Amino acid sequence: MRAYGELVVSGFRRYSRYRAGLVAALFTNCLFGFIRASLLIATITAAGTTVGGYDALRASTYVWVGQGLLGAIPLWVVGEVAERVKTGDIAVDLLRPVWTIGQWWAVDLGRAASQVLPRLVPMVAVGALTTGVALPRRPEGYLLFVVSLALAASLAFFAWLLVNLLALWVTEVRGYLNLFMMVLGLLAGLIVPVSWFPDWLRVADSWTPFPSMFQAPVEVMMSSPASAQIIGTQAAWLAVLIGVAQVMLVRGSRRLVVNGG
Amino acid sequence: MARAGWWSTVAETLDARPVTGWAMTRTLLGARLRAQASFRGSFAVDLVSQFAASLVDFAELYVLLHNAPVIGGMNLTQAGVVFGLSTLAFGLADLVFGQLDRVDRLIRAGQLDTLLLRPTSLLLQLVTADVQLRRLGRAGFGLAAYLVALAWAGVTWTPANVALAVIAPVGGVLIFGALFLASGSLLFWVLDGGQAGNALTYGGRYVSSVPGAALAAPLRAFYTFVVPTILVAYVPAAVLLGLPLPALLWPPMAWLGVPVGVVLWGVVLLIWRASIRHYTGAGG
Secondary structure, eight states, X not given: OHHHHHHHHHHHHHHTOOHHHHHHHHHHHHHHHHXXXXXXXXXXXXXXXXXTTBOHHHHHHHHXXXXXXXXXXXXXXXXXXXXXXXXXXXXXXXXXXXXXXXXXXXXXXXXXXXXXXXXXXXXXXXXXXXTOOOOOSXXXXXXXXXXXXXXXXXXHHHHHHHHHHGGGTSSOOHHHHHHHHHHHHXXXXXXXXXXXXXXXXXXXXXXXXXXHHTHHHHHHHTTOTTHHHHHHHHHHHHHHHHHHHHHHHXXXXXXXXXXXX | OHHHHHHHHHHHHHHXXXXXXXXXXXXXXXXXXXXXXXXXXXXXXXXXXXXXXXXXXXXXXXXXXXXXXOXXXXXXXXXXXXXXXXXXXXXHHHHHHGGGGGHHHHHHHTOHHHHHHSSSOHXXXXXXXXXXXXXXXXXXXXXHHHHHHHHHHTOOOOHHHHHHHHHHXXXXXXXXXXXXXXXXXXXXXXXXXXXXXXXXXXXXXXXXXXXXXGSXXXXXXXXXXXSOGGGTTHHHHHHHTTOOOXXXXXXXXXXXXXXXXXXXXXXXXXXXXXXXXXXXXXXX
């Protein structure tokens, strides 16, 4: 267990080093936040007072909390494991005396943790000063949010891992990774809230783990009355994805051939 | 004697054929394109994923307009003209210049020094080094959306409108291309600044693909006078469709794409030069 703790800490340390990158990311997140808030509020104004249960304040909260989670929850292409399969470095990971997937997960949780406060606090502050945000009044609200965020970041990590593990069967996964990023962004609720989707898409999406990866922690932060149920769904999906990843790795590593020494 | 003659002929032939910029471009580009075409399966997946990327971009607009029939003064068909025009211009600019904002990888790996030592322009080498044909998927989607939306929206095809519909994508390619170059220049100063460059390129693309009147006035001002991507698609589309423009924008601005693009290239090329001069190799 101590090994995983050390891995979490090392992931945290490694990814908290990029200060200039952080400032650049905040600037861009901020600009995109304004664009997205602008579009959602324009839509709500054009439609009347609410869309999909969102009024202007709720839409603004959704945008700024969401922008603040972009660092912690991996929504852009993550290709490290596929790269390690390609280069053969995965052999080293498989030989370590720890649970193979667990070591990657631990490092990624550390990375995610390093991005929460420096990305979330400035974004929520910008939102509060401009288009407005509604945050939980009671401390339990934040506690639930942290749990939901940890689950969401883990779910997104495992989703990327599944696509990466395809590299054990096909040689080039870049196309699949790009494709997956598009699907993830839309279905997870990064681009527009899931409740705004047309019915067919919303119902189909609710049967997938995607909303649990991004929409879920945002809903919890907005003090959704269904918070407990949301977190339960996230935990269930996490168990499923861990199982699938483990099966894929075990099956795939039987086919794996690493040349050289 | 004959032998020496043969050698000197070769030397003369080589001397007589200085490698011009054009010949260089053709050679470099030809090699890259042939290389990509040889991995058929991977290329097909790439092409499909680019097409899907555009589809997802469009899905956002579709979902918004599904909830409100008119946003920023435009319905779905009219917003489709903006989206198609923007996607076509961005797709083409991305195809040619899209790799410029990844120059940080070359800097990190110490590979930039090699390119700088070669007797041809760095810009030309970067542009030809990684022209990704798969990006045609995006441009193709944009062109299709542009043509279909124009046909459905019922544009009055006066000669002026025909000229505008043709020239607008050219201005867009120039503007987005200059933004990619600006974003690349930034990396010479702040190596980890790629994300800030994205505000210019991808942020610019995002703004250009939606009805501009839906944006808050400060944003509209920023993306008109600082990063002029509202001029790429929204203004020409609104003029083609005969729709009114919001504050800060006037109908003659629909024709500004090409001139603004040219001016922007002039400014950004100066910045690019200064950035290369600023660069210090690690001595690798």
